[in-house]
Amino acid sequence: MKSYITYILVFLIVGFFGYYLHHYMANLSSQFSLLLKQVYIFHATFSLVVCIGFQIVSKIKSIAHQLGFIYIGFFVLKIFLFSILFYSQLFEESLTKQQSGSLLIPVFLFLFLEVYFISKIIR
Numbered sequence: 771m772k773s774y775i776t777y778i779l780v781f782l783i784v785g786f787f788g789y790y791l792h793h794y795m796a797n798l799s800s801q802f803s804l805l806l807k808q809v810y811i812f813h814a815t816f817s818l819v820v821c822i823g824f825q826i827v828s829k830i831k832s833i834a835h836q837l838g839f840i841y842i843g844f845f846v847l848k849i850f851l852f853s854i855l856f857y858s859q860l861f862e863e864s865l866t867k868q869q870s871g872s873l874l875i876p877v878f879l880f881l882f883l884e885v886y887f888i889s890k891i892i893r
Contacts, residue, residue, distance in 0.1 A: 793806065
């Protein structure tokens with residue numbers, strides 16, 4: 771139970787402070803700021819669900835040795851869902867190079883946290 775609370779707190783704190791620091795440092799327009807907030811929420815939520823799910827599934831002995839391969843599948847699913855949910859904002863709107871690059875910050879931020887927690891679970 772302690773690990774679940776840790777995951778929730780870490781993803782909430784990193785998501786909250788990451789977004790507001792990102793918003794403050796980049797001085798973004800209100801329309802792009804909304805997109806960025808949605809991207810942070812998506813990645814924080816998906817990463818949290820993956821980590822909690824892996825914590826639960828890691829207790830099943832027959833699946834525990836396959837968790838690394840399962841994570842790769844979830845990572846592909848995350849990219850696929852992100853592309854579907856944000857297709858119109860990413861590909862149909864004209865984003866500047868700075869804005870496009872700015873959208874990668876939450877991707878790598880939550881990827882790092884995800885890999886850190888998943889590696890701890892797999893060990």
